Amino acid sequence: MNRLPFLSVVIPCWNEAGFVAAFLDSVLANDYPADRFEILLVDGMSDDGTREIVRKFIENEPRLRMIDNPGHSKPVALNHGILESRGDVVVRLDVHACYENDYLRRCVQGLMAHPEADNVGGTRRAQPRDEKLLSRAISLANTHPLAAGNAKYRIGASGPRWVDTVFGGCYRKEVFDRIGLFDERLDRTQDLEFNQRLRASGGKILLIPDIVCTYFPRGDAREFVEWTYRSAYWAFRGSRIVGRWIGSWRNCVPLGFVAGLAGAAVLGPHSRLVRQVAGTVIGTYGCIVLAASARVASRERDPRLLVAMPVVFFATHVAYGVGSAVGILERP
Incomplete structure (x- = not known):
């Protein structure tokens, strides 16, 4: 010592x-x-x-x-x-x-x-x-x-x-x-x-x-969403400020998810293939989230988490994805 x-x-x-x-x-x-x-x-x-x-x-x-x-x-x-x-x-x-x-x-x-x-x-x-x-x-x-x-x-x-x-x-x-x-x-x-x-x-x-x-x-729901959004925003905005990528591949996954949802919303009404692909992706995502939530609810012995966990997971992915997009697109 x-x-x-x-x-x-x-x-x-x-x-x-x-x-x-x-x-x-x-x-x-x-x-x-x-x-x-x-x-x-x-x-x-x-x-x-x-x-x-x-x-x-x-x-x-x-x-x-x-x-x-x-x-x-x-x-x-x-x-x-x-x-x-x-x-x-x-x-x-x-x-x-x-x-x-x-x-x-x-x-x-x-x-x-x-x-x-x-x-x-x-x-x-x-x-x-x-x-x-x-x-x-x-x-x-x-x-x-x-x-x-x-x-x-x-x-x-x-x-x-x-x-x-x-x-x-x-x-x-x-x-x-x-x-x-x-x-x-x-x-x-x-x-x-x-x-x-x-x-x-x-x-x-x-x-x-x-x-x-x-x-x-x-x-608190508002504070959590705002914190998640700002964390994502600064990972991408910060990379632009310093002139190099400062994050990891994990920071990009929610951005891809939100971009996919936005693309499906725009192109889906005009393309059956887009609707099929989007449906498969969303269905797979939903199954993964529900399975993960079920395991957490079982481990914690609280069935209410089967409802709460999917909401938190989805809010995390969307808030982080939107924050990432704004961090990329916002003008200096």
Whole structure:
């Protein structure tokens, strides 16, 4: 434990009064040596009580600092935190999650055990924000391959493996000197862009699946659809801004689905073949979604999920597909 490097925990934050206390409790409960890490919470001038909560923690916790971030841009917050950090290692955490008490130590030990790794992360299990059916369905879909694709940090893996991205991430500080900071032009998906740039420079990202945090997805229907839409929009819009593709093939699948539905709606009335193909595709899609939903409902012993899960899966695919299309077509 005494050989662990000094660690800087960087946290972008804005209006998180409902989550920040439990989040900070989980970070401060970590078993990383108390004299070997600092916590830099970079706040976007929250006006919902977040700052007051954080100040109360600061009164009793000298390791915690709050840094102002006017404008509440997430990449700007990350860059502020990195530039202010004193650690040899920087870990990025999200306020919408709670972390196991060995999370920080195991991330850093993962870096130490794998000298070829520049970024280490774990798996992100999902937990509903409340007991409402929709919130539960969204949480279950968050880690299901039908909604998450092959994102191993969401669906899990059988053992450590090299991946294209992880949730948050634990970076060697020298990585930022080598390839630069997060791109401040990107309102979202700045982590995708950074990790793509890291891999393009020869860096490697390691997922260690038994390093675990618990994430709380948006459970309100409007917030969930908007978040899904914006995530897709910025994956494609961000690629246009930086001049290269920053996503994965999994980001393109919903776009193909929505484009197919739109094409069938336009051409179907004029072509029997299009109607037949569209009917086959939609029927196959429906069977896949219903089968997946039935397995989830059976596993969770809640027959209501047989109705809720197809709605969430379909909303995910459509919102992501539409957001992707707008991100591609919208003028600069």
